Amino acid sequence: MATREARALVGTALLLACAGTARATERLGIGRPASEAEIAAWNIDIDRDGRKLPPGHGSVAQGRAVFEAQCASCHGSRGEGGTGERLVGGRGTLASAKPVKTVGSFWPYAPTLFDYIRRAMPMNAPQSLSADDVYAVSGYVLYLNGLVEEGAVLDAATLSAVRMPNRDGFVPDPRPDVKP
C-alpha cells in the first residue's frame, strides 16, 4: 500500500497501537484466556505464502476423484462452471472486453485455494474434507489450469511453490479517482 491514504492509515495505526498498549494496563478482566489447543482447533487461516498450511498431502489423481464426487455437480467435471463458478481458463482475458476471472486467470496465491476450499467447500458440507483431500482437490484445480503436472503431489511446500499467473495483478486503492 503506497497511497497517501494508506500511509495515513498506517501512521494512525502506529499511534493508536501505542494507545492500545497503554490501555492494556487497565484491563477489565472480562473473558478467559484461550489455550494453545483451543486456538489450534479453531484457527484455519492460511497466509498467502502458505506458512500456516497444515501437514498432509494429496495427488492430482486423488484430487480428480474428490472433485468428481464433491465438486463437479456445481463446477462442472472440468471446472467449466455451472451452478458454481467457473474455475478454469480465462488466461490472458483480464484486459479484454470479456474478462474471465477464474482460479487460473485471476487468483494471486495458491495457498488461498486451500484456505477457501477447507473453510467453505463443498457448499453443502463445508469443513468436511480432510487436509489430504483439500491438498488433492487444490492440486486438481491447479492441474486443470495447467499450473501443476498431472503426476504432482501437493503439500505445504509444493502448494506454496506454485506461482499463480496473476500474482502481480493487484494494485492499491487510488480513490478518489473520478471527477463528476
Next chain:
Amino acid sequence: MSHDDESPPARRRFLAQGAAAAAAVLAGGQARSDEAAPPAVPEWMKSPGADVGSQTYGRPSRFEDGIIRNVPKGLQQYISASSRTPLQDLDGILTPNGLFYERHHGGIPDIDPARHRLMIHGLVETPLILTMDDIRRFPSESHIYFLECSGNPGFEAIKGWTASDLVGLVSCAEWTGVRLATVLAEAGLNRDARWVVAEGADAAALTRSIPIAKCLDDALLVYSQNGERLRPQQGYPLRVLLPGFEGNMSVKWLRRLNVTAEPAYSREETSKYTDLMPDGTARQFTFVMEAKSIITRPSGTQRIAPGFHEITGLAWSGRGRIRGVQVSTDGGESWRDAALQEPVLNRALTRFRLPWRWDGTPTTIASRAIDETGYVQPSFGALTAVRGSKSFYHNNAVVPWRIAADGEVANGYA
C-alpha cells in the same frame, strides 16, 4: 419481479381499476374509498378493536403486506445471494430490521447464543475466549450508520425497475455494541499488529482482513440493531460493523479475530471484492463506499400527475457526513440544492427533499451527493471513463429517472 405481487392490496385494487382513475392518484398513493367519508362512520369505530397483546411481537398493518424485501426470482441457489431493501417504500433514514438488505455466502446460521464464543488470538498478549454475556459486560455505545454492499449495483446490465432493484443493497440502523478497540485492548495488542482477520460462524466461515487503524478507530462489535438483538440475517448474535466500509467486511456471526501482521489475502479479498480495471489490473482493499444518492420518490414504476411533488431520497458517504445534495429536474442541465433532514449524521443515510411542480413534459430527474470532503458523486459516464465497466464493485454513479408524458417513472439507464 412482478411489482403487482408486492403492492399493497389497495394499490392492487387501484391498478385493476385501470387507467381511468390514474390521473386522480399521485405516486405511491392509494386508491381513495369514499365508503368511510362523511357522513358515514367507518366500521372500525363501531366495535372494539383487537385486544392489547393480541400480537406479542407486533407486525405492520395487513394493508402494508406488500412492503417486503426484494428477493430476486429464479436463482439457481439462495444460499449465496442477496435481497434488497424496498427503499422506495420507506421514509426517514432508519431501515426496519425486517427489511434490512441481506447478503449471505453460506446461508443464515441458526446460532444458539449460549454456545457461541468469540476467540481473539494471534499477535496479542493474552488470547481470549468471550461468551456473549462477557461481550455485553464491556462498555457499550450506540451509533447510526449505513451499511452497503459493494456491488450496489454492478456496472453492467443496470436493468431493474425500482429504486430497490437499482440500489437496494443499502440500509441504515442504530447499532449497539462495544468498540472493537476496547475488546482488542483487553487481549493486549502486540507492537507488530497491523491487521485483524475476522471470521464468521456461518457455513462460508467468511473471512475478511481489517486494517488495524479502522479496528482502533470507529469499528464496533455489535449485538443489537434498532434497539433489539440482531436478527439472524444480520449476524445474530454478534457481528463486526465497520462504518463506511463495504458491507462484506462487517463480518456477521463473528466468532474469531486473528490479529496479524499481514492481511489474510482470503478469497473474499483477492478473487472477490477486488475491482478489475480496463488494463487488467485489479484494485485491492477498496474499502470505502464513496458518496452516493438516489431519489426514492418519484422513482421507477411510480406514476405522477402534473402538479406539486416533493422529490425525496437518500444520500450517504463512507467518508463522513453529507454536505449537500443537488437535484436536477431537467436531465442534468441545471441542479438545485435539496433540503437535508436533520440530524445529518456521520456515515449514516441522510434524507433529502426538494419541492417541485411537474408541468407534464417528459424529463429526467436525478440527484447527486456531495460529502464533507468535497467529493461529488459522479455520473455513470465519468465513472466508467476512469474504471471501465468490468470492475463490478463500487458503482456510486448518479441514478437518473425518466418521466414520460403519461407520468410513468422509469430507470434512466435502461
